[in-house]
Amino acid sequence: MMAAPARQRKGTGTDKLMPMNAHDRAAARLDFIHRHLPSGKPGAAPASADASFRSYWRVRAGDASWIVMDAPPDREPIAPWLDIGARLRVAGLHAPEVFASDAQHGFVLMEDLGDRSYLPELSDASADALYADALAALARMQVIDTAGLPIYDRAQLVTELELMPEWFLKRHLDFVPSREEWDLIEATFTHLVWAAREQPQCFVHRDYHSRNLMIATDNNPAVIDFQGAMLGPLTYDLASLLRDGYIAWPDARVEHWVESYRQHVAANIDAATFRRWFDLIGLQRHIKVLGIFCRLFYRDGKAGYLRDLPRVLAYVLDIARRYPPLLEFATLIERAVGTRDVQVPSSGSRVPTTPCAH
Numbered sequence: 001m002m003a004a005p006a007r008q009r010k011g012t013g014t015d016k017l018m019p020m021n022a023h024d025r026a027a028a029r030l031d032f033i034h035r036h037l038p039s040g041k042p043g044a045a046p047a048s049a050d051a052s053f054r055s056y057w058r059v060r061a062g063d064a065s066w067i068v069m070d071a072p073p074d075r076e077p078i079a080p081w082l083d084i085g086a087r088l089r090v091a092g093l094h095a096p097e098v099f100a101s102d103a104q105h106g107f108v109l110m111e112d113l114g115d116r117s118y119l120p121e122l123s124d125a126s127a128d129a130l131y132a133d134a135l136a137a138l139a140r141m142q143v144i145d146t147a148g149l150p151i152y153d154r155a156q157l158v159t160e161l162e163l164m165p166e167w168f169l170k171r172h173l174d175f176v177p178s179r180e181e182w183d184l185i186e187a188t189f190t191h192l193v194w195a196a197r198e199q200p201q202c203f204v205h206r207d208y209h210s211r212n213l214m215i216a217t218d219n220n221p222a223v224i225d226f227q228g229a230m231l232g233p234l235t236y237d238l239a240s241l242l243r244d245g246y247i248a249w250p251d252a253r254v255e256h257w258v259e260s261y262r263q264h265v266a267a268n269i270d271a272a273t274f275r276r277w278f279d280l281i282g283l284q285r286h287i288k289v290l291g292i293f294c295r296l297f298y299r300d301g302k303a304g305y306l307r308d309l310p311r312v313l314a315y316v317l318d319i320a321r322r323y324p325p326l327l328e329f330a331t332l333i334e335r336a337v338g339t340r341d342v343q344v345p346s347s348g349s350r351v352p353t354t355p356c357a358h
Contacts, residue, residue, distance in 0.1 A: 029070050032107040033059055036100040037066070044068055047115075058112065065112040066099065073106040081108070081227035083148075087203075088226060091144045093137055094219040095226065113222045119210040119246055127249065131241070131257055133220045134213055138237055139265050141223075144203040152204060152232030154193050161189045161284060163291025172294040174346045175336040188320075188329040192287075195280040196233045200266075204232035209244045234266065235274065239282030245289050245312050279319050283326075286315045297345075309342045 033044055037059060044057035047067055053075040057068040071078050078101065088095035100109040118130060150156070165185060169175045177185060205212075206228045213221040238261060242254050255275075262274045289312050293305040313333075320330035340346060 025070065025072070028105055029057065029068060029107060032100075032102055032105065033068060033109070036109050037061060059109075067096070067110050067112045069108040069110065071106040071108070073104065076106065076227075078103050078106055078108055078227075080229075084226045084229045087144050087229075088141065088223060091140050092219075093141060094216050094222040096222065096224065113214045113216065113224065116215040117211050118213040118215065118221060121215055122210060122247055127253070130221075134208075134241055135238075135257065135261050135264075137221060137223065138208065138241065139261075141205065141208075141237070142202045142234070142265065146203050146231040149203070150230045152196070152201070152206075152230040152236075154197065156230070157193045157196055157284060158189060160288040160291075161192065163295065164287045165291075167291040167294040167298065169336055171298055172342070172345060173336050173340065177332075177336075181332055184328055184332055188326060191325055192280055192284045195277060196236075196284060199233040199235060199277050199281070200269075201231050202234055204230050204236045206230060206232070206236065206240070208237040208240045210241075210246055233277065233281050235278040236281050236285070239278050239285060243282045243286070243315055245286070245293075245308055245315075248311055248314075276323075279322065283316060283319045286312050286319075290316065306343045306345075313337070313342055 029044065033042065039061060042059050042061045044059045047056040047058040054069060054071045057070060059066045059068055069078070069081075071081070082098065082101060082103070085095040085098060089097070096113055097111040098108060099111075101107065118134070122130060165177065165182075169177065205223070205226050207225050208223075212223065212225040214224060216222040238258065242249070242257055258275060258278055259271060262269065262271060266274060290309065293309055293312065296302040296305045317330050317333060320326040320333070
C-alpha cells in the first residue's frame with residue numbers, strides 16, 4: 001500500500017487567479033495530485049458532485065485511495081471548509097483528514113470516506129442506532145468554539161426565506177402574489193425570524209442531514225459539507241436531521257428523538273418551547289429549500305431535486321397548519337400549488353436545455 005501523503009502541505013502564493021476553463025482546470029487538478037501523490041502519477045476518477053460548484057475526485061494507488069476536492073476559488077473558496085473541518089476534528093468529530101491543500105487554486109487532498117451515506121442505509125430497523133450516533137455527534141458539535149463564524153442573523157434568515165417566493169412561487173408555479181399576499185408572506189417570515197433569534201445560539205452546520213453523514217467504521221458518522229457553518233439557532237441542525245428533505249419519519253418517532261435530545265442537551269428548556277423552536281426553524285429551513293431546489297433546476301440544470309419537492313412541501317404545509325398565526329400562509333401555499341404536481345414545471349416556466357440528475 002502506498003504511504004500516506006505528508007500532512008497538510010499548503011500551496012504557496014496569494015495572488016488572485018483568473019478563472020480557468022474546464023481543460024485548464026483538469027490539468028491543474030492533475031498537477032496538484034502529482035505534486036502531493038508523486039508515486040506512479042495516479043489519475044483521478046469522478047467521485048461525486050454536490051449542489052455547489054465543487055466536485056470530488058477519487059485517486060487510487062494500489063490499495064490506497066484519497067479524495068480530491070476541486071473548488072474553483074472564484075466560486076467556492078476553500079478557506080471556510082478548511083477552518084470548519086479543523087474545528088470539527090478538534091472537537092472529536094469525524095471530519096475528513098486533510099493531507100494537502102492549495103487555497104490559491106482551490107484543491108484539497110483528503111481522507112476517502114467511501115460512498116456509504118446515511119440516506120440509503122436508513123430504514124425502520126437501522127434508524128434508531130444511526131440517529132443515536134448522529135445525535136451524539138451533534139451534541140458535541142454544538143459546543144464547538146464559534147469565534148469568527150458568520151452570524152445567522154435576521155438578514156441571513158430573510159435572504160434564505162425570500163428564495164421561496166422568487167424561485168418556487170414565481171418561477172416554478174408562475175404564481176405572482178398580490179399585495180395582500182405579499183404582506184402575509186412577509187408577516188410569516190417575520191414570525192419565523194423572531195422564533196429563530198429567540199433560541200440560544202450555537203455552532204450550526206446548516207446542512208446536517210442524511211446525505212452529508214457518511215457511515216464510518218470508527219467514530220460514526222463522518223461529517224461532510226460543513227463549510228457553511230454559522231453561529232445560529234440551537235434546534236436548526238436537529239430539524240435538518242430529523243425533518244430531512246430526503247427522507248421522512250412518522251411524527252411519533254420524530255417526537256421521541258427530539259425529546260430525548262432536549263433532555264440530553266437542553267433540559268433547562270421546557271419541552272413545549274423546545275418543540276416550537278424545532279418546528280419553526282424546520283419550517284424556515286423548508287421554505288428556503290423549496291426555493292433552493294427550484295433554483296438548482298432552473299439556474300443550474302439539476303433536475304433531480306424536483307423529485308424531492310413533494311416531501312419538502314408536505315413539511316411546510318404540515319407544520320404551518322399546526323400554528324394558528326401561520327394557517328393563512330399554509331392556505332396561500334396550497335392555493336398557489338392548486339392541483340399541480342410540483343415535480344413538473346408549469347407550462348409557462350423556462351426549462352433548462354440540458355437538465356441533469358443531482
